[in-house]
Amino acid sequence: MSNNALQEILELDGEERYDYFLDAVVDERDIWILVNADNQFLKMVAEEDGVAYLPVWPGSEFAEEYAAGTDGLSPKAVSMPDFFRKWVPGLTRDGIEVGVFPGADEELWITAPEELKKDLQEVMSSAF
Template identity: 30%
Template sequence: MEKSYSLNRQQFQAISALASHQRYRHFIGRVSDWEFVWGLRNEDGWVTASDNSGNLVSPFWPHPDYATACAGSEWAGNSPASIEIHHFLSRWLPGMEKDGMLAAVFPTPTMQGVIVSPRQLQRDIEEELSHLE
C-alpha cells in the first residue's frame, strides 16, 4: 500500500467533525503534501454517487481511513485505493470533466462532502502544489 501519513483516532474524529469547507482545505493540503488521493473501489471499479441534482459524483479522501469509514451501506464491499496526485491531475480530473462528473471532496458517513467541478479541484490542488515547490 502507498505511504500515507499517520492518523490516530483523536485526529480522525477531530478532522471528521470539521465543517465541510474546513475538510475541503484539509484535503487540499494533505493530498498536496503526500501526493496521493484516495477513493473507494472493488473489482468492478470505483464508487460513484449522485448529488441532489442527479449529477454523477466521485468521492475522494486524503487518507485511506476516511475512505474506509464511508465503505458501509451502499459502498459496502469496497476498499480504499490510492491515486497518485499527478495522475489524478493529468488524467482523472480532465476525464471527469469530459464525462460531466463532479467531485465529492472528503465526504464522511454523515455528511456528503464538498461538491466541486473537477476543474475547480484541479486549480485548488495545483495552487497548493505551487506553494510547496
C-alpha cells in the same frame, strides 16, 4: 492516526475538510477513492440536485471509515500526476464532478475536476 484524531477531522464542516484535503493531498501526493471488486470506482449521485460525483479522500483511513459497513468497497490510491493527467479530463468528459472528503455530516464540497486541480496546484505553488 488515532481514532480521536480521525473523528475530529471527520467532524469538521465541509469547507474545513476541503482545506484539510488540499493540504494533506499536496503533502502525500495521493488522492484516495473507493473501488469495488471489479476495480470500478464508486460514483454517487447527490439527492437534492442529481449531480453525479466521485467521492475522494485525503487518506486511506478516511476512505476506509466511509466504506465501513459496505460490502466489497476498498480504498485505492490515485497519484496526483495520474489524477491531473487522466482522471480530470475523463471526469470532465463524462460530466462527473468531484465530492471532496465526505465526512460525518451531510455537508459535502462538490466541485468541478478542473477547479480541484487548480486549487491543488495553488496549494502546491504556495508550499514551495
